[in-house]
Amino acid sequence: MTDRTPKLRPALESIPTYKPGRPAATGADAPRAYKLSSNENPYPPLPGVLESAVSAAASFNRYPDMACSGLVAELAEHFGVPAAHIATGTGSVGVAQQLIQATSGPGDEVIYAWRSFEAYPIITQISGARSVQVPLTEGDVHDLDAMAAAITDRTRLIFVCNPNNPTGTVVRRAELERFLDRVPADVLVVLDEAYREFIRDPEVPDGIELYRDRPNVCVLRTFSKAYGLAGLRVGFAIAHEPVAAALRKTAVPFGVTQLAQDAAVASLRSEAALLERVESLVAERERVARELAGQGWTVPESQANFVWLRLGERTTDFAAACERAGVSVRPFAGEGVRITIGEPEANEVALRVAEEFRKEL
Numbered sequence: 001m002t003d004r005t006p007k008l009r010p011a012l013e014s015i016p017t018y019k020p021g022r023p024a025a026t027g028a029d030a031p032r033a034y035k036l037s038s039n040e041n042p043y044p045p046l047p048g049v050l051e052s053a054v055s056a057a058a059s060f061n062r063y064p065d066m067a068c069s070g071l072v073a074e075l076a077e078h079f080g081v082p083a084a085h086i087a088t089g090t091g092s093v094g095v096a097q098q099l100i101q102a103t104s105g106p107g108d109e110v111i112y113a114w115r116s117f118e119a120y121p122i123i124t125q126i127s128g129a130r131s132v133q134v135p136l137t138e139g140d141v142h143d144l145d146a147m148a149a150a151i152t153d154r155t156r157l158i159f160v161c162n163p164n165n166p167t168g169t170v171v172r173r174a175e176l177e178r179f180l181d182r183v184p185a186d187v188l189v190v191l192d193e194a195y196r197e198f199i200r201d202p203e204v205p206d207g208i209e210l211y212r213d214r215p216n217v218c219v220l221r222t223f224s225k226a227y228g229l230a231g232l233r234v235g236f237a238i239a240h241e242p243v244a245a246a247l248r249k250t251a252v253p254f255g256v257t258q259l260a261q262d263a264a265v266a267s268l269r270s271e272a273a274l275l276e277r278v279e280s281l282v283a284e285r286e287r288v289a290r291e292l293a294g295q296g297w298t299v300p301e302s303q304a305n306f307v308w309l310r311l312g313e314r315t316t317d318f319a320a321a322c323e324r325a326g327v328s329v330r331p332f333a334g335e336g337v338r339i340t341i342g343e344p345e346a347n348e349v350a351l352r353v354a355e356e357f358r359k360e361l
């Protein structure tokens with residue numbers, strides 16, 4: 001026996017761990033527990049989707065279609081883009097990690113807003129690249145001017161999370177186009193549009209329109225949020241050939257299961273029904289935002305399926321109060337709480353906690 005251990009890359013030492021949203025709260029005071037901590041869709045899969053998944057289960061002894069050809073063809077048709085511009089992965093986090101792997105290594109820089117999606121620092125650091133975090137503005141919005149100013153000749157990739165997780169805020173067409181015009185053609189801009197389907201502000205551009213004549217723009221989408229398939233791990237990128245091809249090279253072989261591929265295709269085919277559910281979540285978001293504003297909170301306008309309460313030092317107290325009342329939310333200690341829009345009953349519990357909490361402030 002020796003006390004030597006396998007050599008691990010030093011880059012791993014300070015990687016923050018991804019904190020998954022807490023499971024549904026089981027507060028002693030609450031008759032029912034709800035989970036509003038992971039931006040999941042509260043609706044179960046639609047019947048057609050469930051049936052396709054069940055039938056895919058009969059072939060579990062087989063590897064999936066490695067090229068995801070059925071899904072890619074369906075997506076190409078759906079979005080009006082060439083199939084060669086689509087690359088799939090194990091959730092859009094998986095695709096984001098492939099994008100970093102394909103572009104960035106030790107000595108390189110990856111720029112993103114902060115606070116933003118907590119996977120960005122993790123996947124950046126794994127690659128050995130350096131995170132350049134550009135603070136959000138006072139209004140919790142991406143500071144695109146500061147992000148453009150942060151570009152150096154080491155910059156390889158820039159994430160723009162639109163709407164931003166966890167604040168729900170958006171960047172609009174004119175400012176985003178002005179930013180893209182300033183980014184050098186050899187730096188990849190990743191428009192992370194995980195919440196695209198929840199956007200109702202007509203001034204927020206669809207990344208797929210922006211990517212068409214910009215070879216350095218890549219759009220990330222997922223089936224995890226609006227489509228309600230978080231548990232199946234399937235997401236995709238739309239980008240011009242060199243980038244899409246690099247994503248196919250960096251993919252884990254057979255990463256996306258057949259079950260996920262078939263369920264994603266079935267979801268695209270039931271889109272009308274899915275989007276009706278999204279519509280009701282948007283209505284709930286507006287109701288929750290109105291009520292919070294009525295209670296006296298300043299809530300940044302959200303275009304996603306969650307709202308952000310900037311609670312500062314009271315963040316963990318608020319999350320604990322929610323937990324006791326039967327809802328789990330997502331606290332970012334010292335900063336604020338992200339509350340997913342879920343079932344109306346669950347949102348109601350969170351609103352009552354917010355109301356009580358407000359009175360004590």
Ligand SMILES: *Cc1c(COP(=O)(O)O)cnc(C)c1O
Nearest residue numbers: 091092093117165194222224235
């Ligand atoms: C949830 C989320 C994703 C999607 O994650 P999946 O890996 O597709 O489940 C990507 N980006 C952001 C900003 C998110 O909030």
